[in-house]
Amino acid sequence: MDDSQHKQRVKAIALLSGGLDSTLAIKLMLSQGVDVVAVNFVSPFCTCSPRREGSCHLASAIARELKVPIRVLSKGMDYLRIIERPRFGHGRGLNPCLDCRIYMLKQAASLMETEQAQFIVTGEVLGQRPMSQHRAALDLIERESGLMGRILRPLSAQWLPPTIPEQNGWVDRAKLMAIRGRSRSEQLALAKQEGVELFGCAAGGCLLTDPVVARRLKDVFCFCPDYDLRDAKLATFGRHFRLHSGLKAVMGRNQEENERLARLGTDWPVLELADFPGPVMVLRGTILDGDRVPLGRLLHRYAPKVTADPVTVRRAWGDQREQWVVSGSTTDQELDAWRI
Ligand code: SF4
Structure with a gap:
C-alpha cells in the first residue's frame, strides 16, 4: 500500500x-x-x-x-x-x-x-x-x-x-x-x-463574554435554583428587571422579541396592556399581591404610548386570566433599582 x-x-x-x-x-x-x-x-x-x-x-x-x-x-x-x-x-x-x-x-x-x-x-x-x-x-x-x-x-x-x-x-x-x-x-x-x-x-x-448577559445569568444562578435551558435563552434578549428575590419580569424590546418571549415561555405568566399594543412581559417567580401595581406601571413605562389615564393590565397563565387597573408608570429610580 x-x-x-x-x-x-x-x-x-x-x-x-x-x-x-x-x-x-x-x-x-x-x-x-x-x-x-x-x-x-x-x-x-x-x-x-x-x-x-x-x-x-x-x-x-x-x-x-x-x-x-x-x-x-x-x-x-x-x-x-x-x-x-x-x-x-x-x-x-x-x-x-x-x-x-x-x-x-x-x-x-x-x-x-x-x-x-x-x-x-x-x-x-x-x-x-x-x-x-x-x-x-x-x-x-x-x-x-x-x-x-x-x-x-x-x-x-x-x-x-x-x-x-x-x-x-x-x-x-x-x-x-x-x-x-x-x-x-x-x-x-x-x-x-x-x-x-x-x-x-x-x-x-x-x-457569555457580554457583561449584560453575564449579569443576567448570575441573577438566574442566584435566584432561580431550578433554572433550565429556557432561562439561559431568556438571558440573551429583552429587558430584565428583578422586583424582589422571588420575582423577575422580562419584556420584549420590539415585536420580534415579544414573539420570542411568547414562544419561549408558553407556561410562564404573561402580562400585556389590555387597551392598546405594548410590550409582552413574562414573569419568572411568584407574584405577590403587592406586585400587581408595580408590574403594571413597568409595562406602561415601555408602552409606545404613555398616558395620564389609568391603563388596564391583563395577565394570562395557562387557562386562567385576571386584569387590574394601574395609573402612572415606573420612575427612573425604580428602573435603576430593578434593572438586571
Ligand atoms: S465559553 Fe464561549 S468564548 Fe469561551 S470557548 Fe466557549 S464558546 Fe468560546
Whole structure:
C-alpha cells in the first residue's frame, strides 16, 4: 500500500464553529487527504449567524461547501452547570473558556470513537485568546480532555510539539501553519489562497463574554435554583428587571422579541396592556399581591404610548386570566433599582 492510499483512511473529527479559523483548519486537513467529520456545538449563547439566504445554520452550510459530514450537538444542562461553577474560572464575562473547550473536546472524543477517527482537529491559534489559547492553556485542555497528542491545531502546529498524527506521518507537518497571535491577516491571506469565502464571525467568542448577559445569568444562578435551558435563552434578549428575590419580569424590546418571549415561555405568566399594543412581559417567580401595581406601571413605562389615564393590565397563565387597573408608570429610580 502506498502512502496516498494509507492517508485516505485517516479520519479526524474537526470542531467547526463556523468561524474562519476552524474552517481553515478543516481545509488544511482536506488538502492533505484526511477524511473529516465536522462537529458543531450549539448553545443559547452562539453568536454566529447565517450569511446566506436559505441557510439556517452557518456551520452546516460551511460543511456542505467543504463536502464534509457534520454532526450538530447541543450544549445542554450539563453545560449550564459548568457555566455556573467552572473548574478553571470565568473570563471577563461568565465565559468558562477552559472548561468549555474541555467539554467540547470530551464530546468530540466520544465521537472519535463512534466514527473510528484517529485524532481531533481544532482551529485554535496560539496566543489568539487570552484565556484559552496560550501555551499552558492548550496543554491543560489537552490533558483534561484525555486527548494527549491527539489534538492537532493545523494553524499553529509548527509552534507546538508534534502530535500523534504528525509523528505517524498521517499528516505532513511541513504543510501545516505557524500562525500565532491576534492578527487575522495570515488567516485572511490563507482563506484567499484556499478559496474559502463562506465563514462567519471571524472574531469568534460567544454571548457569555457580554457583561449584560453575564449579569443576567448570575441573577438566574442566584435566584432561580431550578433554572433550565429556557432561562439561559431568556438571558440573551429583552429587558430584565428583578422586583424582589422571588420575582423577575422580562419584556420584549420590539415585536420580534415579544414573539420570542411568547414562544419561549408558553407556561410562564404573561402580562400585556389590555387597551392598546405594548410590550409582552413574562414573569419568572411568584407574584405577590403587592406586585400587581408595580408590574403594571413597568409595562406602561415601555408602552409606545404613555398616558395620564389609568391603563388596564391583563395577565394570562395557562387557562386562567385576571386584569387590574394601574395609573402612572415606573420612575427612573425604580428602573435603576430593578434593572438586571
Ligand atoms: S468564548 Fe464561549 S464558546 Fe468560546 S470557548 Fe469561551 S465559553 Fe466557549
